[in-house]
Amino acid sequence: MIYFLSDAHLGSLAIERGWVHQKKLIDLLEEMSKDAVSIYMLGDMFDFWMEYFIRDKKKRQFEPFFKELRKLRRKGIHIHFFTGNHDLWTFGGLEKLTGAEIHYEPCTIIRYGKAIYLAHGDGLMPSDWETRYPQPVVRKIKRFMRLRSVFHSPFLQTLFRSLPPSWGNWFGYNWAKKSRLKEIENPCPYKGENKEELVLFAKEQEKQHNHRDYYIFGHRHIELDLQIASGSRVVILGDCFQQWTYAKLDKKGNLTMHNFDNQ
Numbered sequence: 686m687i688y689f690l691s692d693a694h695l696g697s698l699a700i701e702r703g704w705v706h707q708k709k710l711i712d713l714l715e716e717m718s719k720d721a722v723s724i725y726m727l728g729d730m731f732d733f734w735m736e737y738f739i740r741d742k743k744k745r746q747f748e749p750f751f752k753e754l755r756k757l758r759r760k761g762i763h764i765h766f767f768t769g770n771h772d773l774w775t776f777g778g779l780e781k782l783t784g785a786e787i788h789y790e791p792c793t794i795i796r797y798g799k800a801i802y803l804a805h806g807d808g809l810m811p812s813d814w815e816t817r818y819p820q821p822v823v824r825k826i827k828r829f830m831r832l833r834s835v836f837h838s839p840f841l842q843t844l845f846r847s848l849p850p851s852w853g854n855w856f857g858y859n860w861a862k863k864s865r866l867k868e869i870e871n872p873c874p875y876k877g878e879n880k881e882e883l884v885l886f887a888k889e890q891e892k893q894h895n896h897r898d899y900y901i902f903g904h905r906h907i908e909l910d911l912q913i914a915s916g917s918r919v920v921i922l923g924d925c926f927q928q929w930t931y932a933k934l935d936k937k938g939n940l941t942m943h944n945f946d947n948q
């Protein structure tokens with residue numbers, strides 16, 4: 686079996702009882718490990734992840750999670766970690782701590798005869814977004830993209846990494862908390878087939894004859910399993926702090942969604 690999960694937002698200041706949250710995530714991984722060949726984590730597993738030049742004591746809080754991942758690695762399970770928009774600042778540290786393979790870009794894999802596109806999902810949208818969406822939405826997207834390019838700037842990354850970890854973390858965790866609270870207060874449900882960026886992105890890929898059997902994304906914190914063309918589906922994974930949803934690919938190439946709370 687191959688498993689896909691995303692968006693645990695570990696360490697979030699908006700999640701009460703962080704250790705209970707982390708323990709549940711470990712229980713889920715343990716459950717998966719019974720028959721897993723690979724586990725793909727599609728981004729935002731941490732609410733804020735930054736690797737400083739100075740040792741960051743706060744990372745010790747995630748040691749149980751790291752320990753679990755190392756254990757799975759020793760069992761021979763391949764662990765893949767995609768960066769999200771909350772945890773893109775990894776520069777080799779996470780790989781060393783967990784033994785996971787880190788992916789900084791979306792990628793397509795072939796498993797059990799299926800072509801599968803994998804990405805966190807932030808920044809992916811149809812190429813005609815500037816004319817497709819109404820002006821206020823276009824402005825919002827542009828703001829997000831500007832911020833995204835700031836986050837990805839090597840110069841600013843080096844600057845941030847030079848900060849004392851306690852300063853950087855104060856800023857990072859509080860910024861992330863604000864966005865988590867905003868989402869709880871004002872959730873953004875599925876926008877529908879003709880508006881949801883990731884669905885439109887996948888549809889465009891199909892139209893351009895870049896066929897994939899499955900497109901799997903995180904980022905949106907919604908659960909979606911939608912057929913977009915013949916033999917092509919978009920799956921959005923939900924999350925691992927409120928919904929506890931994940932996807933599973935069996936040896937026959939069937940992809941199914943599951944809920945850890947109902948098990």
Ligand SMILES: [Mn+2]
Nearest residue numbers: 729769770904
């Ligand atoms: Mn995200």
